[in-house]
Amino acid sequence: MAPRSAGKTAESSDKVGVICRALRRAIIEQALEPGAKLPEDSLGERFGVSRTIARHALGQLAAEGLVELRRNRIAVVATPSWQEARDAFDIRIELERLVVRQLAGKLTKAQIATLNAHVDAEDGARDGTDAVSIRLATEFHILLAQMTNSPILVRYVSEVAYRCCLTLSLYSRPHSSECAINEHRAIIAALVKGDEAKVMSLMHSHLDSVANRALVAPAPQRGRDLLDILAPYADEGESERVVKMPKVVRAR
Amino acid sequence: MAPRSAGKTAESSDKVGVICRALRRAIIEQALEPGAKLPEDSLGERFGVSRTIARHALGQLAAEGLVELRRNRIAVVATPSWQEARDAFDIRIELERLVVRQLAGKLTKAQIATLNAHVDAEDGARDGTDAVSIRLATEFHILLAQMTNSPILVRYVSEVAYRCCLTLSLYSRPHSSECAINEHRAIIAALVKGDEAKVMSLMHSHLDSVANRALVAPAPQRGRDLLDILAPYADEGESERVVKMPKVVRAR
DNA sequence: GGCCGCCAAACTGCATGCAATTCAGGCGCT
DNA sequence: AGCGCCTGAATTGCATGCAGTTTGGCGGCC
Numbered sequence: 001m002a003p004r005s006a007g008k009t010a011e012s013s014d015k016v017g018v019i020c021r022a023l024r025r026a027i028i029e030q031a032l033e034p035g036a037k038l039p040e041d042s043l044g045e046r047f048g049v050s051r052t053i054a055r056h057a058l059g060q061l062a063a064e065g066l067v068e069l070r071r072n073r074i075a076v077v078a079t080p081s082w083q084e085a086r087d088a089f090d091i092r093i094e095l096e097r098l099v100v101r102q103l104a105g106k107l108t109k110a111q112i113a114t115l116n117a118h119v120d121a122e123d124g125a126r127d128g129t130d131a132v133s134i135r136l137a138t139e140f141h142i143l144l145a146q147m148t149n150s151p152i153l154v155r156y157v158s159e160v161a162y163r164c165c166l167t168l169s170l171y172s173r174p175h176s177s178e179c180a181i182n183e184h185r186a187i188i189a190a191l192v193k194g195d196e197a198k199v200m201s202l203m204h205s206h207l208d209s210v211a212n213r214a215l216v217a218p219a220p221q222r223g224r225d226l227l228d229i230l231a232p233y234a235d236e237g238e239s240e241r242v243v244k245m246p247k248v249v250r251a252r
Numbered sequence: 253m254a255p256r257s258a259g260k261t262a263e264s265s266d267k268v269g270v271i272c273r274a275l276r277r278a279i280i281e282q283a284l285e286p287g288a289k290l291p292e293d294s295l296g297e298r299f300g301v302s303r304t305i306a307r308h309a310l311g312q313l314a315a316e317g318l319v320e321l322r323r324n325r326i327a328v329v330a331t332p333s334w335q336e337a338r339d340a341f342d343i344r345i346e347l348e349r350l351v352v353r354q355l356a357g358k359l360t361k362a363q364i365a366t367l368n369a370h371v372d373a374e375d376g377a378r379d380g381t382d383a384v385s386i387r388l389a390t391e392f393h394i395l396l397a398q399m400t401n402s403p404i405l406v407r408y409v410s411e412v413a414y415r416c417c418l419t420l421s422l423y424s425r426p427h428s429s430e431c432a433i434n435e436h437r438a439i440i441a442a443l444v445k446g447d448e449a450k451v452m453s454l455m456h457s458h459l460d461s462v463a464n465r466a467l468v469a470p471a472p473q474r475g476r477d478l479l480d481i482l483a484p485y486a487d488e489g490e491s492e493r494v495v496k497m498p499k500v501v502r503a504r
Numbered sequence: 505g506g507c508c509g510c511c512a513a514a515c516t517g518c519a520t521g522c523a524a525t526t527c528a529g530g531c532g533c534t
Numbered sequence: 535a536g537c538g539c540c541t542g543a544a545t546t547g548c549a550t551g552c553a554g555t556t557t558g559g560c561g562g563c564c
Contacts, residue, residue, distance in 0.1 A: 014323075015517085015518085016311075039544085039545065039546090040545075040546070041544090041545075041546095044519095049518080049519090050518060050519045050520070051519085051520090051545095051546085052304065052517090052518060052519065052520090053517090053518070053519090055308075055546085055547090056307075056308060056311055059268075059308055059311055059312060060311060060315055063312055063315040063316070064315070065404065065407070071266075071525095071546085071547085072524085072525050072526060072545080072546055072547075073525095073526075073545090073546080074526090074527095074544095074545070074546080075546095083402075084402070084403065084404060087402040087403075087404050087405060088404055090350060091347070091350065091404060091405060091408060094346045094347065094349075094350055095343070095346065097346075098342060098343065098346055150335075150336070150339040151336065151339075152317065152336060152339050152340055152343060152412075152415070153339060153343060155317070156343065156408065156412075160404075160408075163404070267547085267548085291514085291515065291516090292515075292516070293514085293515075293516095301548080301549090302548060302549045302550075303515095303516085303549085303550090304547090304548060304549065304550090305547090305548070305549090307516085307517090323516085323517085323555090324515080324516055324517075324554085324555050324556060325515090325516080325555095325556075326514095326515070326516085326556090326557095327516095
């Protein structure tokens with residue numbers, strides 16, 4: 001299903017890759033909510049492999065930030081803080097501006113057709129579940145990244161997009177991303193036209209609006225479990241932190 | 253040694269983390285050249301652990317792009333193509349612009365002192381080996397990223413910086429990064445002054461010049477092994493590629 | 505001499521087993 | 535009832551073992 005070409009760097013061993021892809025998809029479709037437990041045995045049993053493999057897959061997912069691994073503890077789906085969500089979107093904006101900058105005016109007819117087809121699919125799934133729309137919207141961005149033919153860019157955009165999906169399950173109201181389809185169409189149009197500045201600003205505002213629509217509440221008590229709430233108080237044990245910024249209010 | 257605080261997402265299990273850190277360092281100091289073989293047994297024996305752990309560590313490193321894992325084959329240190337190197341630098345520029353944008357005018361005295369101390373260390377190591385200078389220069393950038401207090405940004409900047417180090421061993425002449433120290437000092441000064449635009453442009457030109465100094469030759473035959481050279485010719489078997497851009501000349 | 509095929513050694517892919525740690529809930533005490 | 539301790543079940547951390555694949559080199563054949 002995933003159009004990744006053969007010969008990837010990691011998770012090539014397949015069994016591991018299968019589990020990773022399945023879990024990634026389950027996570028971004030919110031079948032697995034943040035905080036959901038992922039015991040190695042259960043995963044292994046479910047996918048017909050041993051714990052060793054399940055463990056390896058969890059390691060990969062943890063490296064991508066989708067899963068949290070604590071020593072001797074059951075792995076859980078990551079629960080990014082609100083600030084981390086904001087940071088992820090900031091990074092995503094820069095990366096995707098880079099994508100469209102490289103792509104502006106350089107799309108082939110086939111690529112344009114692929115993109116249009118995908119947006120049509122998004123349109124068609126509009127009355128489906130929210131989860132599917134979110135997945136399709138995300139895949140649109142990954143599709144763009146793939147067209148740059150830069151494996152590194154693909155990897156980073158994918159990762160950060162998945163992360164953003166994850167935060168959507170935490171901090172957004174339902175149906176927050178419904179009207180993004182028109183923005184996707186506009187981006188395609190600008191890409192075809194080749195207006196580099198225009199398409200970069202379009203992408204910027206597109207992602208910015210998604211972020212702002214999603215990350216509305218600074219979540220006063222909405223922090224899922226009280227561990228998060230207590231975190232800023234229990235600042236002991238942070239022994240070797242570099243210095244600790246004093247309540248930095250992030251620019252922009 | 254590495255001042256990463258406790259409770260990281262991945263590689264927390266320590267034994268794995270130790271191996272990862274050791275290998276990362278060996279790679280960026282060019283003790284391990286691109287293409288060097290990394291058999292699981294040898295690693296396990298060297299670090300006093302079983303193959304299982306060594307394997308897991310290799311998996312993490314592969315996820316970071318420092319190691320290449322091919323099924324049933326010995327893992328090797330990654331050998332990025334020239335284009336990938338260029339892409340990595342492009343991404344790095346955007347990410348680090350983001351770093352300094354967030355940091356401009358917001359550094360504490362302690363942080364400024366830390367940075368100055370680090371640059372002094374770079375200066376002091378000027379007559380040491382090239383490998384050490386490169387490592388210190390890289391660590392300066394990671395230090396900056398850490399001061400944003402954004403774990404995601406730290407992770408991405410670190411990864412991409414390591415990757416760039418890796419390409420330096422492949423495509424650069426010796427002593428290519430020696431005079432970067434002054435640029436580091438200039439960046440600190442601009443950060444302290446709080447001139448956001450200035451520091452972003454400084455960082456941009458700094459990284460751009462490092463990249464240009466490093467990635468001089470489009471490497472006609474310098475591609476290490478002929479697999480790379482032959483890659484563009486043997487375009488069979490690329491069955492399910494998205495579309496294949498026709499010799500795209502990257503913008504900027 | 506050069507080339508091909510075969511075989512043993514090396515290595516990876518994966519499952520399983522054992523020790524150590526965490527987790528849950530039940531029991532007793534206040 | 536509320537609180538804490540204690541114990542068994544659940545779960546992870548890791549090593550080892552076996553099977554399948556690749557590698558490299560040796561001998562035979564042209």
